[in-house]
Amino acid sequence: xxxxxxxxxxxxxxxxxxxxxxxxxxxxHHITAxxxxxxLKKDHRSLDLKTVQSALCLLxxxxxxxxxxxxxxxxxxxxxxxxxxxxxxxxxxxxEMIEFANPDIEELQEEVAGRHGFVVEDHTLxxxxxxxxxxKKAVKEPLSALSVEEELTPLxxxxxxxxxxxxxxxxxxxxxNRLAAMNIRPGKLITKxxxxxMGGPVVVSVDGRQLAVGHGMxxxxxxxxxxx
Amino acid sequence: MKRIVLIGNPNVGKSVVFTRLTGVHxxxxxxxxxxxxxxxxxxxxxxxxxxxxxxxxMYSIEPACKAEEVAATMLSKADLVINVVDATNLERNLNxxxxxxxxxxxxxIMLNMWxxxxxxxxxxxxxxxxxxxxxxxxxxxxxxxxxxxxxIDALEAAPERSLRSIGEGERWKAIGEIISEVQSLTHxxxxxxxxxxxxxxNPVGGLFIAAIVLVASFAIIRAIxxxxxxHVFDPLFELARGPLESLSAAIAGYxxxxxxxxxxxxxxxxxxxxxxxLLTTGFYIEIAAVLPYIIGxxxxxxxxxxxxxxxxxxxxxxxxMHHMGLHGYAIVPHLxxxxxxxxxxxxxxxxxxxxxxxxxxxxxxxxxxxASLQAMIIGLVGARGLIYVFTxxxxxxxxxxxxxxxxxxxxxxxxxxxxxxxxxxxxxxNASAFMKKFWMRTMYFLKEALxxxxxxxxxxxxxxxxxxxxxxxxxxxxxxxxxxxxxxxAVVSMAMGFLRKDIAMGMLSPLGLSTRQLxxxxxxxxxxxxxxxxxxxxxxxxxxxxxxxSTIIMLIVAITAGALSNLALSFLM
Numbered sequence: 001x002x003x004x005x006x007x008x009x010x011x012x013x014x015x016x017x018x019x020x021x022x023x024x025x026x027x028x029h030h031i032t033a034x035x036x037x038x039x040l041k042k043d044h045r046s047l048d049l050k051t052v053q054s055a056l057c058l059l060x061x062x063x064x065x066x067x068x069x070x071x072x073x074x075x076x077x078x079x080x081x082x083x084x085x086x087x088x089x090x091x092x093x094x095x096e097m098i099e100f101a102n103p104d105i106e107e108l109q110e111e112v113a114g115r116h117g118f119v120v121e122d123h124t125l126x127x128x129x130x131x132x133x134x135x136k137k138a139v140k141e142p143l144s145a146l147s148v149e150e151e152l153t154p155l156x157x158x159x160x161x162x163x164x165x166x167x168x169x170x171x172x173x174x175x176x177n178r179l180a181a182m183n184i185r186p187g188k189l190i191t192k193x194x195x196x197x198m199g200g201p202v203v204v205s206v207d208g209r210q211l212a213v214g215h216g217m218x219x220x221x222x223x224x225x226x227x228x
Numbered sequence: 229m230k231r232i233v234l235i236g237n238p239n240v241g242k243s244v245v246f247t248r249l250t251g252v253h254x255x256x257x258x259x260x261x262x263x264x265x266x267x268x269x270x271x272x273x274x275x276x277x278x279x280x281x282x283x284x285x286m287y288s289i290e291p292a293c294k295a296e297e298v299a300a301t302m303l304s305k306a307d308l309v310i311n312v313v314d315a316t317n318l319e320r321n322l323n324x325x326x327x328x329x330x331x332x333x334x335x336x337i338m339l340n341m342w343x344x345x346x347x348x349x350x351x352x353x354x355x356x357x358x359x360x361x362x363x364x365x366x367x368x369x370x371x372x373x374x375x376x377x378x379x380i381d382a383l384e385a386a387p388e389r390s391l392r393s394i395g396e397g398e399r400w401k402a403i404g405e406i407i408s409e410v411q412s413l414t415h416x417x418x419x420x421x422x423x424x425x426x427x428x429x430n431p432v433g434g435l436f437i438a439a440i441v442l443v444a445s446f447a448i449i450r451a452i453x454x455x456x457x458x459h460v461f462d463p464l465f466e467l468a469r470g471p472l473e474s475l476s477a478a479i480a481g482y483x484x485x486x487x488x489x490x491x492x493x494x495x496x497x498x499x500x501x502x503x504x505x506l507l508t509t510g511f512y513i514e515i516a517a518v519l520p521y522i523i524g525x526x527x528x529x530x531x532x533x534x535x536x537x538x539x540x541x542x543x544x545x546x547x548x549m550h551h552m553g554l555h556g557y558a559i560v561p562h563l564x565x566x567x568x569x570x571x572x573x574x575x576x577x578x579x580x581x582x583x584x585x586x587x588x589x590x591x592x593x594x595x596x597x598x599a600s601l602q603a604m605i606i607g608l609v610g611a612r613g614l615i616y617v618f619t620x621x622x623x624x625x626x627x628x629x630x631x632x633x634x635x636x637x638x639x640x641x642x643x644x645x646x647x648x649x650x651x652x653x654x655x656x657x658n659a660s661a662f663m664k665k666f667w668m669r670t671m672y673f674l675k676e677a678l679x680x681x682x683x684x685x686x687x688x689x690x691x692x693x694x695x696x697x698x699x700x701x702x703x704x705x706x707x708x709x710x711x712x713x714x715x716x717x718a719v720v721s722m723a724m725g726f727l728r729k730d731i732a733m734g735m736l737s738p739l740g741l742s743t744r745q746l747x748x749x750x751x752x753x754x755x756x757x758x759x760x761x762x763x764x765x766x767x768x769x770x771x772x773x774x775x776x777x778s779t780i781i782m783l784i785v786a787i788t789a790g791a792l793s794n795l796a797l798s799f800l801m
Contacts, residue, residue, distance in 0.1 A: 181287035182648050183320040185400060196431050200547035201556065203429045203651070208348070209317055210425055210651035212543040212556075217648065 019044070020055040024065065030078050030097045068124055087124070091131035098131070155213070155221040156202050158192040164223040166190050171220040179221070182211055190223060230278040232271075232383070233302050235328060236312035237321050238285030239652050241340045243267075244370035244661065245312055246282035249380070253668050254282055256661060257533035259560070259652045261285065264295045264577035266302050274384050281306075289327045294577045294585075308334045308383060315339040315367065316348055316653075318411055322403045325361065334386035335363045338379050342367035349414035357410040362389060371658045425654050428540045438544055441537065445528045452524030453603065461516035465500055472498055472507060488689045502738045510685040513604070513734045514678050519670075521603035525567050526669045534657030534665075538563065539649055552632030553639065555579065555647050558588045565596040568673065569762040572596065573769055580647070587635045589766055590778045593758040594785055595628025597729070600677065601754060604733035609750055612743045623751050627789045631781070676761065677728065684727040688720070688735070697723075711791040712748050713798070715739060725753050726760055744797045748790055755786035 023040060031039075037052040056077050059065035068076040068088070076097075087105070089098040105125070113120045152167050166188045169176045179185060183206045193203040193210065195218075202218035204211055213221070234242045238260030246254050250269025256262060267282040283302040284295035291297040303309070311328050313321040318339075328335060337358075345352065358365040364382035368375035427433045476490045476498065490498060491505030500512035532538055538560055546556025558579055565572025572592050576585045597605065610617050691697055701708075701719040708714050708722070717739055725732035736749050757763065757779070767775045 177288065177290070178292060178648065180400065181320075181323055182650065183317075184648075187404075193426050194430050194434075196544065196547055198547050200431070201543050201647075203543065207317060207319060208422075209320075209653070210429065212429075212539075212546070212647075212649045212651060214546075214647045 016047070016051065017055050017058065020052065021059060021064070024056070024059065024077070025079055030068070030076050032074055032076055036077070066124075068126065070126070088126045089131070090126050090128050091134055092128055093130055093134040096131045096133070152222040152224045154219045155190070155192060155204065155223055156195065156215060156218040158223060160192055160194050163189060163191040163228045164225060166221060167224040168222040169220055170222060171217075175217065175220065179217075183207060183209070184211070184213075184221060190221075230273060230276070230307045231281065231305060232273065232278055232308045232310060233281045233283055233306035234310050234312055235283055235299065235303055235306075235324070236285060236340075237287055237314060237317075237324060238650065240285065240312045240314040240321065241370045242285065242312045243282055245310070245338065245340070245368070245376065246280060247664075248370060248373055248376050250280050253664060255665055255668065257530075257665070258536040258655060258657070259533060259539050260650050261295060261560075261575070261578040262533075264298070264574055266298055271380075273380070286324065288324060293580045298577075303328075303331075306333060308386070309336075310379070310383065311335055311337045312340050312370075313337055315342050315345050315352060316350060318350075318352060319403060319407050322406060323399065326399050326402060329361055329363065329389075332389050334383065334388055336379050336383040336386055337361065337363060337365045338370075338375070339365060339367045340370050342375065343369045343372075351412045351414070353410040357406065360406050360409065371661055421654055425540075425651070428537065428654070429543060429651070431544075434540065434544050438541055441532070441541075445532070448528050449521060449524035450606065452527060453521035453606070456520035456523060457516060461520060465512055465516055469498060475507075484693065487693070488686065491689075501734065504685065504689070504735070504738070506682055506685050506689075509734060510682050510731075513730055514674075514681050517607050517734075518600045518603045518677070518730045519674070521606070522567070522599050522673050523670060525599045526666050529563065529567060530662055530666050530669075531657060534655075534662055536652035536654045539651055542649065543651070551636060552591070552629075553587050553636030554584055554591075554632070557647070557649055558584065561588055562592060562596055565592040565598065566602070567599050567669070569593060569596060569598050569758055570765050573762065573765045576769065583639050586770060586774055586778070587632070587639065589770060590635065590781055591628055591632055593762060593766065593778065594631055594755050594782050595624055597624065597754045598759075600728070600730035601733060604730045605750055605754075608733055608737055609746060612746065616743060616747055620747055620750050620754075623747075623789060623793050624754055627751075627755060627785055631785050635781070677730075680761075681728055681731050684724060684731050687727075688724060692720075707787055707790075711787060711794065712752055713794045714741070714745050714749055714752075718745075718749055721749070722753060722756060726757050726763075728759050729753060744794070744801050747797060748794045751793055752786055752790040755789055756782065758782075 020040070024036070033053045033056055034049065036056070037047065037049045040047055040052065056065060056067075060067045060077070065077050065079055068078065070076060070090070084101065085106075086099040086101040089100060090096070091098075109120065109123065153164070158164065166184060166186050168186060169179055169184075171179075176185075184190065184204075188206055191205040193205055195202045195215075199215045201212040201214055204213060204218075234246055236242050239258065239262070241256070243254040243256035243263050246252070246267060246269065247256070249271045252267065252269035254263065254267045261284070263282060263284045266284065269280050269282075270277050271280050272278070281302050283299040286296045286299040289300065289303070291300045309328055309331070311325055313325060325337060339352065339354065339357075352367075354365050354367060364379075364386060366375050366379040366382055368379055370376065428437055472490065476486065476493070479486050479489065487505065489505050489507050491503030491508050493499075494502055498508050500508055500516070503509050539557070541563075542556040542559045544556070545559050549556050549558055558576070560578075561572045561575035563572075564575050569592055573589050576588045576592075579585050579588060605620055606617060609620055697717075697720045700723055701716040704719045704722070705716050708719050709716055712718075718736065718741075721732045721735040721739075724735055732753055733750070736746065736753075741749060758766070763775075766778060770778065
């Protein structure tokens with residue numbers, strides 16, 4: 001197939017390109033050019049990154065591979081040959097990519113495009129978030145949590161007099177709304193005033209108002225810096 | 229008739245505004261949840277009479293407890309809305325305000341407590357805020373009446389608006405924008421007020437303060453009560469002695485009438501405590517024995533309420549109260565119950581679950597003696613020695629504690645100790661608001677209590693004459709005589725306790741009880757059936773089925789406590 005394509009485009013097929021294609025088809029699903037090059041280098045010392053990149057570009061052009069541009073700008077390749085169209089769920093923590101295909105979404109896309117008199121030729125859809133494994137890990141170790149950038153502390157662990165910023169509420173929507181109605185929500189400055197003994201309520205101050213929060217609920221309020 | 233509803237977060241001053249608008253006095257205090265039931269009054273609006281409703285406070289349109297449900301129902305029936313907003317806490321209050329604005333009803337917003345913004349360093353651009361919200365905004369100071377008239381003028385001119393929906397997620401964003409546009413804060417130093425607020429909630433210092441507050445409260449209530457009795461009410465009744473004794477001589481020929489009006493003479497004289505006539509003991513108990521302590525109690529309670537101290541007390545006790553299946557906040561209904569159980573039971577509406585309300589109501593009716601009863605306990609038992617008063621309180625407290633521990637385990641289902649309560653700012657009570665509330669409560673007591681007491685004395689005298697008590701006494705004698713070690717006449721007092729506790733205590737005094745018997749009788753009286761007014765209130769709040777359950781628990785506890793203390797005291801005394 002590559003041969004046909006090359007001929008039609010007037011490119012000469014090379015042994016290297018054929019090798020790259022075969023390797024690519026037998027490789028794992030999602031890979032960047034650099035990762036792929038690292039893999040190939042083990043057997044083909046002389047290969048350089050540029051050759052790999054241009055070969056992959058060629059594959060994409062031939063409709064044998066698909067290019068996916070991630071949030072951070074890097075390109076990822078997967079094979080398209082003999083694969084049905086699908087979209088991706090991408091975990092921001094571990095980089096896990098989950099493929100999915102949903103006819104309803106596809107139909108909706110066509111509908112939206114149709115309304116604009118637009119003809120869809122191709123598309124990519126990537127949903128970014130947290131995969132189930134990472135989410136589970138976060139529950140077990142709330143401290144290391146999902147935070148890549150900074151460590152969050154539950155409100156109850158703050159020292160009396162310490163002030164930070166509410167970053168996240170680890171609870172259902174009900175709890176989140178109740179806390180929000182009392183002015184405890186992400187972005188608010190919060191000062192811990194005291195905690196009653198033996199797991200009693202935690203007293204905090206938000207906007208100069210004191211609130212007493214149950215001990216358990218205080219553990220669900222995640223606070224981060226800047227501290228003061 | 230148009231219906232105007234006052235809506236706002238808890239503790240922003242809705243009830244004060246309501247009183248200003250309608251002249252109907254609503255109890256207002258400085259803590260969230262003072263209003264649990266709506267109040268209704270009337271005012272002149274657009275030249276016609278309009279109904280004004282003071283709804284309980286709510287943080288959000290979606291109700292989280294029974295009081296908030298009441299508010300939500302009131303809102304759904306509103307033609308016009310007055311949204312009372314705490315100007316010193318605008319950001320949080322706007323959450324509800326935006327939800328209200330979305331409803332599209334003609335609305336005016338009162339920026340209440342406007343006077344406090346200045347010394348907190350808060351500046352609000354009222355015109356800009358009005359423009360952003362699309363309805364009139366008027367700064368007010370409800371306790372002085374400032375701005376109230378302008379707000380009503382604005383409401384009269386308020387147009388019906390088209391619905392404007394802001395999504396849940398976008399609301400906070402919208403609030404953030406509004407706040408940054410209309411409000412500016414100047415930084416201010418830690419004030420004395422804040423320092424007091426912080427210390428009152430310190431796990432150690434707070435308990436110390438709580439202990440001082442409690443001891444001081446009881447000392448002040450006793451001082452006021454006894455002072456009034458000695459210097460005001462006793463001399464007053466001595467003045468009445470002359471005329472009453474001439475009346476007694478005049479009707480001496482009609483023994484029945486004499487018994488009802490004057491009662492039995494002791495050593496040929498009227499004895500206000502023991503004679504038990506309508507005009508003697510009937511008036512004396514309510515006016516000279518109970519009223520002075522009621523005055524003392526409501527002065528102290530009102531002060532603590534308006535100061536904003538009570539919810540802090542609740543936070544300190546939260547952990548302890550959990551053992552009884554209650555939140556710390558349940559202590560507030562308990563404290564109110566120390567005045568009269570009826571408002572105490574009503575105040576349980578701020579508790580979230582029905583189960584918690586059941587426990588709290590049962591505990592209040594068993595373990596919280598009302599001020600009338602306490603006045604008589606201090607008067608009657610105190611005459612034998614202060615140590616015995618403490619004994620009575622100690623037994624009642626133990627019974628309360630034990631019942632709570634058992635109830636919490638029996639009805640465990642559905643308890644969520646997670647709770648957020650707002651602490652009101654500590655502020656010096658406003659004198660006129662404080663006096664108004666005190667006056668209302670005292671008048672309420674006189675209006676409620678006096679007729680019942682007089683009727684009760686009359687009924688007792690009539691039943692005595694008819695010999696009906698013999699029958700009741702025979703029926704109840706196994707418990708009263710065997711278990712409690714009391715003379716069978718005490719049954720009459722217990723039965724009377726159903727009408728009013730204070731008069732029932734008064735009936736114990738002519739029986740010549742030993743100290744031990746007096747203690748047992750007092751304990752039993754305090755814990756058995758609450759008075760009829762409380763009974764009706766419980767039925768209203770819990771329904772008949774739970775009322776029965778509550779009564780059965782009450783009887784078991786009272787019989788056990790009476791029997792055990794009789795047993796224990798017979799070893800000790």
